[in-house]
Amino acid sequence: MNGHVKSMHFQQFMEPATTLLSLLLVMAVDSTRTVAASRNQQCGNSVQTLKLTRLIQKESVDLIKTYKASQGEMSKLFCKVSVNNVPDPDISGLEPSETIASIYTHLQAFLPHLKRVYEQQTDLQPPTSPLLTELSDVSAHNRHLAALISSFYQSLFPNLPVPEPAGGPTTLPPPQNVFQQKVYGCVVLKTYKELLSNVSRELRTLKSKVCRGRM
Template identity: 85%
Template sequence: MNGHVKSMHFQQCMELATTLLSLLLVMAVDSTRTVAASRNQQCGNSLQQSLKLTKLLQKESVDLIRTYKASQGDMSELFCKVSVNNIPDPNISGLEPSERIVSIYTHLKAFLPHFKRVYEQQKDLQPPTSPLLSSLINVSARNRYLAGLINNFYQSLFPNLPVPEPAGGPTTLPPPQNVFQQKVYGCVVLKTYKELLSNVFQELRVLKNNFCRRRIQINTPFF
């Protein structure tokens, strides 16, 4: 009789253990689904915000260059055609999606000190009410916000991969310049930034159509 009781007790323990194991497995699957769904949503929503802001900045950069040229007086059409050193590279680099997202982020950040320098130079050359000055402030603020979106997007997809520092450090600002050099420098900065935005927009579209869509397909549960 005692053996029978022990057998039943053992069977009940095994059933309880099996139930608990099943419950833990279900919880683990639900947790994995939640994390995957969250990251997939971030991949879509955050990227869509970045695309919209990049497109807006593209339009504003065209208007900004036009405003800049109109504010520089004679020879303004020639300013953007002069070669200038130490301007950030507008081309996105990297083989893996993580590397290319980081490249977008670091390139956007690299333009911030140049926007500040252009603003400081133009503040000395333009009247306080010049629309160019407010436009430069706006483009710098929106560029900073876009860089933040890209950083958040990267962190959500690759939480275990910290954003590396750009190779070679940040680009250096030009030494003191005369008025002509300042006008050239500002125009080239804005033109190069416009090229960067075009490259960023194309890159984000590729990420959305290929990388994010593939992640959603991989993480879609079949049960």
Template identity: 80%
Template sequence: MNGHVKSMHFGQFMGPATTLLSLLLLMAVDSTRTVAASRNQQCGNSLQQTLKLTRLIQKESVDLIKTYKASQGEMSELLCKVSVTSVPDPNISGLEPSEKIVSIYTHIQAFLPHFKRVYEQQTDLQLPTSPLLTGLTRVSARSRDLATLVNLFYQKLFPNVPIQESAVDPTALPPPQNVFQQKVYGCVVLKTYKELLANVSKELRTLKNTVCRRRI
């Protein structure tokens, strides 16, 4: 009889305890999902902001190329068709998401000194009020902002493995050029950078559909 009573008491105790344990487990799972969903949203928002700026610069680069050609005088349509070796590669490399993001960052950084060189060359060829100089300054500044956003996004995903600045492999700037070579170089830099932005936009869309969702 005593054993039966003890069994009843144990059952009565375990009933509420099991229920409480189940509730705690459900709360823990729900909390984990909430945190994961929040991180996923932050990831998506950060990437969307980066993608938005990329598209803006991409649009401005198209207009800048038109402005560039209009300011170069005769044979301007042929300038971008001449082959130039001293311009960074517009193609994104890497297999893993971390490698692709680093590649995006380093490619953008690699173009910045070339923008500076083009601006310096065009300063000697254009009036100070030229819209080309204004456009070059704007795209260069926005590109620095874009590199910063890419770096911040990378740090959110991989906080323990920062991007090494030594990973940037800048393409050597061209030696002294005559006026025609300068015009060709500037046009090819802008055209190639527009191609890079198109590739960056494509890669960011892919990352948004894979990396951020994977974090849930």
């Protein structure tokens, strides 16, 4: 076999190899871009979620002030009374997946309590009361935040199921007199504000991890 034939055989051998190498390089670049795009989206989700949490946290501070101003005498004492059946505001979990799951279940657990407070205050306040508007807004924002947390959780851990509130549905208090309703409402809102403070702290930590690609 002369040199020309050998050269032709070598070129015929190299062409598929070169094509395969080019294809692998394109796939590697696309994969890298996909991972980078996914991380950017997750980082964006974490930032958006943290911003909404801070907004609701500020709203909760203003809401408690409006609530106390709407309850008449002894309103400053209402939040200091101990009440059963109000969810714990503390977030649990050592791993990011456990922390986000805990945030989600806590937000879900507070939904029926916020609804109950709104219903009770509807009977106690005039229809034009700003308290009713603020209670409605906070409940709506809480549902939106829970949905964002769920989406954030699924983007980070697509193979894990969305968590459900531990122990089943939250237990609401039995029928209450007016004084008990005012106390219950104040304690729910105060505890909810504590929850948002804890959520904000945990989300700041998660954001620093997600946006640096260290999850």
